[in-house]
Amino acid sequence: MLIDLIVGSALLLFGLFLWFWLRSPALREHIERPKHVFLQQAQQQDRSTAQQPWIDSAPRSPRP
Amino acid sequence: MSAGAFTPAPVQGSLVRAHSLAALATLLVSVLFGIVMSLQFLWPDLASGSLAFGWGRLRYAHTQGIMLGWLGNAFLAFLYHAVPVLTQRPVTNSTLGWGLFGLWNFAAVVPGWILVLSGISQPLEWAEFPLVIDWFVIAALVLAAVQFLPGFFRNGLDSLYVSGWYIVGGLVFTLLAYPMGNLVPELVSGATSAAFSGLWIHDAVGLFVTPLALAILYYVIPAASGRPVYSHFLSMLGFWGLFFFYPLNGTHHYVFSVIPMAAQLGAIAASALLGVIVVIVVSNLLLSLRGSGWLPRDPALRFVAVAVVFYFIVSMQGASQAQMTLNRFVHFSDWVIGHSHLAMLGFATFAAIGGIVHAWQRLPAARYNPRALGWAFWLLTSGISLMVIDLTIAGLVQGGLWQQAVPWMESVQASKPYWMVRVLSAIPITAGFVALGIGLLTGEVGAGVAALKSAPTGKVVTEPSHSDASHAGTARGLTTAYVVTCVAGIGFFGLSMLLLGLWPGQVIDAEVAATSPAKLLTLTASEQRGRQVYAREGCAYCHTQQVRFLEEDIRRFGAPTLAWEIQFDSPHLWGTRRIGPDLAREGGVRSADWQYAHLYDPRALVPRSIMPSYSALFAGDATRPSQAARDLVAYLETLGRARALAWPEAEQKAQAAPMDEHMAHLAFSSPELNAHPAAVRRGDPLPALAGVQPAANARLLWQNDCAGCHGPQGRGDGPAAAWLRPLPANLVEHRYSREYVLTVLWNGVAGTSMPAWRDQPLPNLLGLADLVQGLATDNNPPAADTATLAIGAGVYATHCVQCHGTEGRGDGFAAGEFRVAAVDFTLQQPSLALGLDVLRNGVPGSPMAPWTDRLSTAEQEAVVQYVRSFFEAGNGGAEVVNAD
Numbered sequence: 033m034l035i036d037l038i039v040g041s042a043l044l045l046f047g048l049f050l051w052f053w054l055r056s057p058a059l060r061e062h063i064e065r066p067k068h069v070f071l072q073q074a075q076q077q078d079r080s081t082a083q084q085p086w087i088d089s090a091p092r093s094p095r096p
Numbered sequence: 097m098s099a100g101a102f103t104p105a106p107v108q109g110s111l112v113r114a115h116s117l118a119a120l121a122t123l124l125v126s127v128l129f130g131i132v133m134s135l136q137f138l139w140p141d142l143a144s145g146s147l148a149f150g151w152g153r154l155r156y157a158h159t160q161g162i163m164l165g166w167l168g169n170a171f172l173a174f175l176y177h178a179v180p181v182l183t184q185r186p187v188t189n190s191t192l193g194w195g196l197f198g199l200w201n202f203a204a205v206v207p208g209w210i211l212v213l214s215g216i217s218q219p220l221e222w223a224e225f226p227l228v229i230d231w232f233v234i235a236a237l238v239l240a241a242v243q244f245l246p247g248f249f250r251n252g253l254d255s256l257y258v259s260g261w262y263i264v265g266g267l268v269f270t271l272l273a274y275p276m277g278n279l280v281p282e283l284v285s286g287a288t289s290a291a292f293s294g295l296w297i298h299d300a301v302g303l304f305v306t307p308l309a310l311a312i313l314y315y316v317i318p319a320a321s322g323r324p325v326y327s328h329f330l331s332m333l334g335f336w337g338l339f340f341f342y343p344l345n346g347t348h349h350y351v352f353s354v355i356p357m358a359a360q361l362g363a364i365a366a367s368a369l370l371g372v373i374v375v376i377v378v379s380n381l382l383l384s385l386r387g388s389g390w391l392p393r394d395p396a397l398r399f400v401a402v403a404v405v406f407y408f409i410v411s412m413q414g415a416s417q418a419q420m421t422l423n424r425f426v427h428f429s430d431w432v433i434g435h436s437h438l439a440m441l442g443f444a445t446f447a448a449i450g451g452i453v454h455a456w457q458r459l460p461a462a463r464y465n466p467r468a469l470g471w472a473f474w475l476l477t478s479g480i481s482l483m484v485i486d487l488t489i490a491g492l493v494q495g496g497l498w499q500q501a502v503p504w505m506e507s508v509q510a511s512k513p514y515w516m517v518r519v520l521s522a523i524p525i526t527a528g529f530v531a532l533g534i535g536l537l538t539g540e541v542g543a544g545v546a547a548l549k550s551a552p553t554g555k556v557v558t559e560p561s562h563s564d565a566s567h568a569g570t571a572r573g574l575t576t577a578y579v580v581t582c583v584a585g586i587g588f589f590g591l592s593m594l595l596l597g598l599w600p601g602q603v604i605d606a607e608v609a610a611t612s613p614a615k616l617l618t619l620t621a622s623e624q625r626g627r628q629v630y631a632r633e634g635c636a637y638c639h640t641q642q643v644r645f646l647e648e649d650i651r652r653f654g655a656p657t658l659a660w661e662i663q664f665d666s667p668h669l670w671g672t673r674r675i676g677p678d679l680a681r682e683g684g685v686r687s688a689d690w691q692y693a694h695l696y697d698p699r700a701l702v703p704r705s706i707m708p709s710y711s712a713l714f715a716g717d718a719t720r721p722s723q724a725a726r727d728l729v730a731y732l733e734t735l736g737r738a739r740a741l742a743w744p745e746a747e748q749k750a751q752a753a754p755m756d757e758h759m760a761h762l763a764f765s766s767p768e769l770n771a772h773p774a775a776v777r778r779g780d781p782l783p784a785l786a787g788v789q790p791a792a793n794a795r796l797l798w799q800n801d802c803a804g805c806h807g808p809q810g811r812g813d814g815p816a817a818a819w820l821r822p823l824p825a826n827l828v829e830h831r832y833s834r835e836y837v838l839t840v841l842w843n844g845v846a847g848t849s850m851p852a853w854r855d856q857p858l859p860n861l862l863g864l865a866d867l868v869q870g871l872a873t874d875n876n877p878p879a880a881d882t883a884t885l886a887i888g889a890g891v892y893a894t895h896c897v898q899c900h901g902t903e904g905r906g907d908g909f910a911a912g913e914f915r916v917a918a919v920d921f922t923l924q925q926p927s928l929a930l931g932l933d934v935l936r937n938g939v940p941g942s943p944m945a946p947w948t949d950r951l952s953t954a955e956q957e958a959v960v961q962y963v964r965s966f967f968e969a970g971n972g973g974a975e976v977v978n979a980d
Contacts, residue, residue: 041340041588045336045581046333046337058570059570059573059574060329062254062570062574063332064327064328064329065328066255066256066257066258067257067258067318067328067331069255070257070318071322071323071324073104073182073184074181074315074319075319076104078458078548080104081104081458081460082545082546082548082549
């Protein structure tokens with residue numbers, strides 16, 4: 033009974049998720065959207081960090 | 097939300113730096129603890145005399161240091177970098193951040209170490225810091241939730257990136273699981289305590305370490321490679337799959353135990369399903385790494401790429417070793433230690449390093465040395481791979497030997513080469529961590545940020561075009577789905593507590609009520625204190641107290657552990673590793689003197705033993721135990737006592753109680769196994785020996801198992817002899833019948849320190865019996881004259897017959913009262929010199945007193961000659977093998 037419950041719940045959730053995903057291109061696009069947004073954010077963060085003026089103007093410490 | 101409108105939020109660089117440095121410091125200390133422990137496998141006296149640095153306490157400090165000190169700080173360092181990027185908002189408050197830093201390190205990790213090394217601890221796997229520390233950890237987790245989570249809920253769930261989901265899930269579920277795993281096992285007892293503890297063992301890895309490590313992987317891979325993850329859908333599928341199934345795995349740590357089989361099977365099924373989910377997660381991550389090459393140039397990306405591989409291996413290992421077929425073979429062995437190191441030192445540590453390096457590289461004022469980081473990568477990859485492969489093979493060797501009827505010590509002996517390799521693997525691992533520190537603390541200031549300018553940025557990513565209006569409905573639907581799934585996720589955690597904790601507890605309570613004897617012995621104050629000593633010194637981490645429902649366990653350790661036997665154990669001490677033998681039925685197996693001597697100097701008794709010495713519990717000698725040592729030995733004597741004394745009432749009740757048929761068969765088909773098979777017994781018949789040939793290596797067996805007490809030549813003067821009462825027999829000064837020697841080897845000698853040697857194969861016992869008979873130097877003594885024998889008979893009838901019986905068989909009317917049985921002279925013959933010595937000095941530790949005040953010298957000699965005559969009369973001498 034316990035195994036049935038676990039397996040059944042898992043299959044149900046998986047099935048629902050998959051069904052909705054396949055059914056709607058708009059949903060697929062929406063679900064995938066955060067990965068593009070995140071990448072933009074991460075790259076912009078890196079660019080912002082790299083563009084800080086002191087990096088080029090600040091004296092470099094000697095190599096240890 | 098539009099990426100074009102994105103304004104980078106400030107990162108709390110000082111907190112990234114502080115947690116990274118704390119992570120490195122606690123990592124090195126924790127690894128040092130681990131190295132000292134691994135050395136003690138080969139040189140067990142390394143920390144002799146120090147309880148604080150004894151193996152057990154170091155084990156507590158090692159695992160908690162890795163989880164809370166190293167990984168906890170590393171994750172927090174990463175969160176201070178990642179959360180502002182993911183949420184586009186700064187974390188809640190920098191002052192709060194320093195409070196969290198102080199709380200985590202100076203109220204939890206450092207005091208936790210000090211307390212466990214001082215002997216204040218909680219004997220629960222992955223929950224070893226004492227309760228007082230648990231409250232600080234919970235408070236810190238609450239602060240972490242306040243610090244990091246608010247920003248995630250401001251942008252809407254539908255736009256939350258998978259790393260954000262893992263961060264939210266990790267913090268929320270850890271807040272739920274940590275109290276469950278650390279507090280609840282203290283509130284319940286016995287098998288129910290083990291059930292909850294098992295949940296936490298898995299939740300600590302599955303709900304704290306794994307989510308935050310996966311958050312790093314999903315963050316660093318796209319951020320460092322410049323390409324988005326392959327599929328956000330698959331990543332979300334994996335996220336929910338993990339959070340649904342991880343909590344349901346816990347009971348797989350106690351397969352074949354008394355925890356209801358339905359709960360065990362449920363956990364096993366969930367483990368298999370979790371393996372399927374991991375395949376989805378890993379496939380997505382590997383596809384996300386496409387284009388980065390086999391060996392990415394970016395140091396952080398290189399670490400996380402290997403973390404993905406480690407994650408796949410460790411997860412497949414976990415899913416398969418939970419299955420009964422493999423579990424019965426490898427559980428309790430070094431296979432599991434290899435598995436846990438691959439999880440925590442392989443997957444999680446590589447992910448954590450990836451997270452730290454990625455964040456550190458982006459600190460403008462930080463030094464950065466990619467060359468040293470490259471060294472760290474190769475050293476750690478090779479070292480951890482070597483350790484895990486080595487321990488996995490060691491586990492297979494140990495499991496194979498445990499299946500066979502070979503003495504326990506053979507598995508220890510066979511493991512030593514593997515333990516040596518593990519020690520050697522510490523060299524590249526430690527060097528790798530040092531190189532990591534060098535990579536972060538040397539190099540040019542700002543070199544990491546400068547590298548960003550020259551690094552390839554990957555293709556420019558454009559967000560898919562869409563109409564906000566057309567997506568509004570989709571967003572609402574998706575948000576609703578996520579909310580429902582969130583509720584379901586919390587529900588699954590509750591379900592795990594219900595199905596694998598509370599429900600088994602109910603079943604166990606019912607089973608205890610149905611099977612427990614009416615009046616169960618409980619522990620005395622001394623025994624209870626001894627239990628605390630056992631717990632604080634980490635004895636349960638080498639010695640399980642759990643005989644599983646398996647033939648190989650029952651054959652070696654006695655009947656399987658039933659719930660009623662341990663109903664008052666709070667918390668439980670089942671253990672998850674057998675470096676030494678199981679102690680669930682240790683009571684009656686060894687004498688108190690033996691236990692004291694073994695605790696004081698294990699190798700004096702068992703030369704090949706790797707048990708640490710606990711000489712610190714003694715005042716300079718094994719015969720001068722402290723109260724703690726007395727309490728500990730008193731506790732050891734209770735192990736299995738309730739079951740041994742419960743016959744037949746409890747067994748009859750148990751057989752009438754409903755129980756799984758297979759379990760019932762194993763539990764009750766051998767009622768004599770209520771005690772340990774090697775418990776000292778009086779008069780158990782010998783097994784059939786016809787056709788058994790004596791082992792040829794008896795001399796080696798003697799050196800390994802007998803010389804510690806009886807001495808190298810059998811004179812009863814071994815290194816442990818002086819600590820034992822009665823003294824070990826001087827075998828040179830005795831002649832024995834072969835049957836008697838075999839009976840002693842098979843049953844032990846009650847009231848003495850001579851244990852039963854039933855774990856030895858019969859050929860070994862025969863070989864030893866022959867060897868013992870050959871030790872006698874008095875094989876052809878001159879016969880006594882008739883007059884002397886007549887005087888001796890008179891003395892014997894007056895003074896000796898009450899104990900030794902009329903025919904010298906040790907069956908006098910008073911003999912039954914003695915803890916140490918009266919000598920049966922028909923089976924053993926002391927030399928004349930030894931007999932006189934016994935009469936003059938008695939036998940300390942036995943009822944035999946000195947007789948010099950009552951017998952003249954002539955009477956003493958006469959009675960010794962007389963008792964010696966029983967041996968020939970009883971035909972014992974007919975079997976004597978000539979010493980030549």
